Amino acid sequence: MADGLTKSAARNIFYGGSLFFFLLFAALTAHSHWYMVNVSTDSEALTDSVKHGKEVWEKNMCINCHTIMGEGAYFAPELGNVWERYGGLENPDAARAGINAWIRAQPLGIEGRRQMPAFDFSEKDMNSLIDFLEWTNSINDQDWPPHPAG
Amino acid sequence: MKYETQKVALPFFMVAMALFTLQIVFGLLAAAVYAWPNFMAEVMPFHIMRVSHTNLLIVWLLIGFMGCTYYLMPEEAEQEIHSPNLAYIQLAIFAFAGAAALVGYQFGIHEGREFLEQPFWVKILITISFLMFLFNTSMTLLKGRKTAINLVLMLGLWLAAVFWLFAFYNPTNLAVDKLYWWWVVHLWVEGVWELIMASLLGYLLIKMTGVDREVIEKWLYIIVGLALFSGLLGTGHHYYWIGAPGYWQPIGSIFSTLEVAPFFAMVVFAFTMFWKGSRNHPNKAAMLWALGCPTIAFFGAGVWGFMHTLSFVNYYSHGTQVTAAHGHLAFYGAYVMLILGVITYAMPQIRRVQPYNQILNMWGFWIVTSAMCFMTFTLTFAGVVQTHLQRVLGMNYMEVQDQLGLFYIMRLGAGVAVAVGAIMLLYSFFGPAREQVPAGGTQITAGAGSA
Numbered sequence: 016m017a018d019g020l021t022k023s024a025a026r027n028i029f030y031g032g033s034l035f036f037f038l039l040f041a042a043l044t045a046h047s048h049w050y051m052v053n054v055s056t057d058s059e060a061l062t063d064s065v066k067h068g069k070e071v072w073e074k075n076m077c078i079n080c081h082t083i084m085g086e087g088a089y090f091a092p093e094l095g096n097v098w099e100r101y102g103g104l105e106n107p108d109a110a111r112a113g114i115n116a117w118i119r120a121q122p123l124g125i126e127g128r129r130q131m132p133a134f135d136f137s138e139k140d141m142n143s144l145i146d147f148l149e150w151t152n153s154i155n156d157q158d159w160p161p162h163p164a165g
Numbered sequence: 166m167k168y169e170t171q172k173v174a175l176p177f178f179m180v181a182m183a184l185f186t187l188q189i190v191f192g193l194l195a196a197a198v199y200a201w202p203n204f205m206a207e208v209m210p211f212h213i214m215r216v217s218h219t220n221l222l223i224v225w226l227l228i229g230f231m232g233c234t235y236y237l238m239p240e241e242a243e244q245e246i247h248s249p250n251l252a253y254i255q256l257a258i259f260a261f262a263g264a265a266a267l268v269g270y271q272f273g274i275h276e277g278r279e280f281l282e283q284p285f286w287v288k289i290l291i292t293i294s295f296l297m298f299l300f301n302t303s304m305t306l307l308k309g310r311k312t313a314i315n316l317v318l319m320l321g322l323w324l325a326a327v328f329w330l331f332a333f334y335n336p337t338n339l340a341v342d343k344l345y346w347w348w349v350v351h352l353w354v355e356g357v358w359e360l361i362m363a364s365l366l367g368y369l370l371i372k373m374t375g376v377d378r379e380v381i382e383k384w385l386y387i388i389v390g391l392a393l394f395s396g397l398l399g400t401g402h403h404y405y406w407i408g409a410p411g412y413w414q415p416i417g418s419i420f421s422t423l424e425v426a427p428f429f430a431m432v433v434f435a436f437t438m439f440w441k442g443s444r445n446h447p448n449k450a451a452m453l454w455a456l457g458c459p460t461i462a463f464f465g466a467g468v469w470g471f472m473h474t475l476s477f478v479n480y481y482s483h484g485t486q487v488t489a490a491h492g493h494l495a496f497y498g499a500y501v502m503l504i505l506g507v508i509t510y511a512m513p514q515i516r517r518v519q520p521y522n523q524i525l526n527m528w529g530f531w532i533v534t535s536a537m538c539f540m541t542f543t544l545t546f547a548g549v550v551q552t553h554l555q556r557v558l559g560m561n562y563m564e565v566q567d568q569l570g571l572f573y574i575m576r577l578g579a580g581v582a583v584a585v586g587a588i589m590l591l592y593s594f595f596g597p598a599r600e601q602v603p604a605g606g607t608q609i610t611a612g613a614g615s616a
Contacts, residue, residue: 020383020387021383022313022379022382022383022386025383025386025387025390026386028386028390029386029387029390029393032390032393032394033390033393033394036393036398037393039397039398040397040398040400043412043413044344044348046410047344047404047409047410047413048344050409051338051340051341051408051409052338054410055340055408055409056338056339056340056408058338061337061338066337069337072277073277074277075277076216076273076275076282077212078277078279079212079213079215079216079279079282080210080215082484084339084343084407084408084484085483085484086279086343086407086484087279087484088212088215088279089484089485089486089488089489090198090199090211090212090215091562092562092563093484093562126203127202127203128202128563129198129202129563130210132206132210147339150339154339154340154408155408156406156408157405157406157411159405159406159480159483160406160483160484160556161480161481161556161557162555162556162557162559164555164556164560164561164562165555165562
């Protein structure tokens with residue numbers, strides 16, 4: 016490091032610079048918040064059922080096997096686009112029935128295959144969960160993932 | 166140990182190491198499920214193992230940071246701890262909260278957001294305990310000498326508490342949820358925790374190399390400056406695919422590339438101080454940790470982070486085993502090794518003996534570190550294969566996973582080796598204090614006094 020740099024100068028650069036970058040980060044976060052609520056997500060479609068679906072998602076801790084938008088555990092498939100994967104964009108009813116049937120069929124009990132636990136969802140919880148997954152699929156996420164396979 | 170209240174650190178180290186052991190146990194269980202998918206499927210599903218593994222890590226690192234702070238603060242501040250009893254009480258609260266969360270997970274009691282799964286009342290207890298800790302250590306600092314080491318350390322701890330508050334905010338909009346979720350998760354590990362890491366490392370180097378404090382403290386400010394300048398906007402690399410504006414792609418790519426800089430600076434810093442140092446410190450094992458920690462952190466957090474941080478790379482690699490590889494080595498290098506190093510340095514002084522069991526400790530160092538590196542390599546290979554098959558060729562997730570079995574078996578093997586090394590380390594810390602070996606040797610001391 017330059018000999019001219021004293022400890023107090025280094026300290027001032029640290030405090031001043033960090034404050035600057037924090038304020039910039041906070042401002043960009045505020046704009047991102049606005050952008051998410053108004054542009055990239057469908058706030059009007061964020062119904063009570065979708066909200067309840069997120070609660071079902073959290074209550075059953077799906078995140079510690081699956082990823083959603085690439086975040087979570089890496090043990091089970093990505094679910095941020097599961098709606099698309101089940102053909103929900105073309106045929107919503109079939110996708111809904113397909114996801115429902117898949118969850119109800121667990122655990123598959125196939126030897127040598129990872130087991131998803133049985134979750135005893137009520138019809139309401141199941142519908143809300145699928146509503147939540149459908150809503151999540153609609154988030155404008157810069158075309159991620161690159162392939163419907165997730 | 167110059168100050169009587171430094172021994173407050175001991176129960177913190179013991180609790181931290183107990184939780185560290187449990188973390189490895191749950192990690193082994195989870196790794197076993199990857200190798201044998203039906204393993205314990207009925208008894209303990211994978212998600213319970215995983216939440217236990219990650220939460221134990223967070224809790225023991227925090228308790229470890231607290232122990233390190235209680236050990237360091239009296240020496241730096243030249244002042245006894247404000248209230249040792251307060252320290253014991255807040256440890257009890259924190260340990261109880263952590264244990265309650267862990268038991269609760271087995272029964273499905275949690276809040277279900279990754280890493281922030283603790284039930285609401287546990288979060289409250291953690292907050293209370295942490296505030297008691299901050300009060301206790303800040304009072305000690307206020308009454309005593311203020312050095313760059315303890316100022317930066319306390320700043321890091323206070324900011325960790327501030328950003329923790331975002332754990333209480335759970336918006337219903339998933340995109341907004343994730344936006345602020347990273348205010349805890351990223352701003353901790355790639356932001357303010359680096360302040361804690363750099364200051365503790367600076368402390369070890371002052372103590373062991375004998376290099377002038379002024380020099381080390383100037384370096385400290387430069388490193389933590391680099392950490393925050395890059396790390397704050399570096400949060401952008403988590404904002405690529407969650408519905409945030411497109412400008413995060415260039416911002417995140419540029420600033421997270423710069424995040425390598427503080428880790429590189431820490432390596433240069435540690436080795437420069439080591440070579441410049443004139444003191445022939447008897448605790449060779451601690452010196453090994455103090456050099457190993459920034460080195461592995463540079464590879465784990467720096468190089469492995471950079472590997473998939475550019476948005477056009479991350480587009481393909483995001484959320485694959487590449488992330489898992491990076492996560493394991495980054496946490497181990499930056500924070501696990503740091504705390505193990507401070508414990509190695511502090512334990513002989515707390516027990517009022519000469520450095521002891523050093524050969525065993527160093528074997529533990531090499532075994533755990535090599536095994537963690539091997540684990541990282543296997544997960545990286547798994548991640549590269551996964552990225553290609555799944556993200557480029559579009560194969561189904563489970564089909565791809567079937568191709569990765571060999572990597573997962575090797576990862577489990579690496580985990581077993583970590584466990585073996587960890588047992589050696591625990592014995593070297595807490596077991597009987599045998600003669601100090603190597604006796605006054607010069608194996609890893611450079612500088613004038615080493616010839």
